[in-house]
Amino acid sequence: KNQVEQSPQSLIILEGKNCTLQCNYTVSPFSNLRWYKQDTGRGPVSLTIMTFSENTKSNGRYTATLDADTKQSSLHITASQLSDSASYICVVSAYSNMLTFGGGTRLMVKP
Amino acid sequence: DTGVSQNPRHKITKRGQNVTFRCDPISEHNRLYWYRQTLGQGPEFLTYFQNEAQLEKSRLLSDRFSAERPKGSFSTLEIQRTEQGDSAMYLCASSPHPSRQGHSSYEQYFGPGTRLTVT
Numbered sequence: 001k002n003q004v005e006q007s008p009q010s011l012i013i014l015e016g017k018n019c020t021l022q023c024n025y026t027v028s029p030f031s032n033l034r035w036y037k038q039d040t041g042r043g044p045v046s047l048t049i050m051t052f053s054e055n056t057k058s059n060g061r062y063t064a065t066l067d068a069d070t071k072q073s074s075l076h077i078t079a080s081q082l083s084d085s086a087s088y089i090c091v092v093s094a095y096s097n098m099l100t101f102g103g104g105t106r107l108m109v110k111p
Numbered sequence: 112d113t114g115v116s117q118n119p120r121h122k123i124t125k126r127g128q129n130v131t132f133r134c135d136p137i138s139e140h141n142r143l144y145w146y147r148q149t150l151g152q153g154p155e156f157l158t159y160f161q162n163e164a165q166l167e168k169s170r171l172l173s174d175r176f177s178a179e180r181p182k183g184s185f186s187t188l189e190i191q192r193t194e195q196g197d198s199a200m201y202l203c204a205s206s207p208h209p210s211r212q213g214h215s216s217y218e219q220y221f222g223p224g225t226r227l228t229v230t
Contacts, residue, residue, distance in 0.1 A: 004153075036221075043115070043202050043221030044154070089153050098167070099219070101153030 002027040004092050004102035012108045017080055021105045023073040023090030031093040035064050035075045038087045038104070047075070047088075080109045113137060115222035117203050123228045124193055131189045132225045136205030143186050144219060145178055146202040147171065154202055160186060193229045200224045 004025045013019050025033070032051045036044035048057040048064040050073075057064050061078045077084055090102040116135045124130050136143050141162050146154035157176070158168045162183040172178075175193075180186040190197055204219040 041200075041224075041226070043204075043223050045221070046218055049218060091153075098159075099156065101155070103151070103153050106151075 002092070002094060002100045004090055004100050006088075006090050006102035006105050008105060009103070010106040010108070012110060013080055015080060015082055015109050015111050018076065018078050019080060019107065021075045021077075021088050021090075021107070023075070023102055025071050025073070025090070025092045025100070025102075027092040027094050027100050029094055030068060030071075033064075033066055033073050034091040034093070034099075035062070035073075036089045036091060038089055040086070044089055077107075080107075082109050082111060085109045115203055115205050115220050117201075117222040117225050119225060120223060121226045121228075123230065126193060126195060126229055128193055129189065129191045130193055130227060131187055132201055132203075132227075134186045134188070134203030134205075134222060136184070136186070136203070137207075137220055138184075140205035140207050140220070141183065142206045142208070143180055144204045144206075145186070145188050146204065148200040148202055148224070149198075157188075157201075190227075193227075195229045198227055198229045200226050 007022045034049045035047045038044040047062050050057050050066045052068050063076045066073045085108050087104040087106050089104040091099050118133045143160045145157040148154040156169050157172050158178050160180040163180050175191045178188045202224045203222045206219045
């Protein structure tokens with residue numbers, strides 16, 4: 001069964017600090033892995049998307065890594081801001097259209 | 112605003128009533144997806160259209176659920192005889208046809224969702 005597991009489920013950090021979110025998956029065959037940010041009550045917004053051959057991708061203060069051998073990914077947030085408070089969802093695609101979503105990590109950045 | 116739009120944004124209904132949601136995808140996106148998301152969980156796939164053809168349905172989509180995309184543009188999701196367990200956020204996403212220009216064509220763009228509360 002295709003599954004995406006994320007950890008931690010929730011995280012509280014102080015503004016300006018860095019943090020790393022983890023994602024493990026069992027989706028096969030692998031096509032691509034995405035990280036989405038979802039603000040409360042809103043739809044998810046894409047941060048990064050990586051295919052099998054990519055092992056790192058940056059988008060501003062967000063850096064995603066992918067290890068296709070161990071089927072693990074991480075999302076690193078640098079110099080966190082209050083606006084980073086949201087749920088971060090790891091999504092893995094077995095082929096171009098079908099997505100398997102993780103349960104998300106709820107991040108709260110406190111002043 | 113040229114993003115994915117959904118209406119209504121919120122819907123409160125009594126158990127047993129029928130509800131219908133609408134999704135307007137980004138123009139020229141030929142693929143449209145419906146997802147359901149319950150509180151604290153990631154979205155779950157419901158169904159997917161390529162143009163007007165409904166190509167895949169999740170087993171989550173019971174007989175009470177029906178989705179249409181009659182002209183290959185906007186889509187509707189109807190829930191008949193709603194139950195309290197149907198309370199969730201219903202998300203719509205669209206994507207362009209994949210091309211050889213890169214994996215950005217796999218990107219799905221999500222709408223703001225319709226939050227359904229069944230009392």
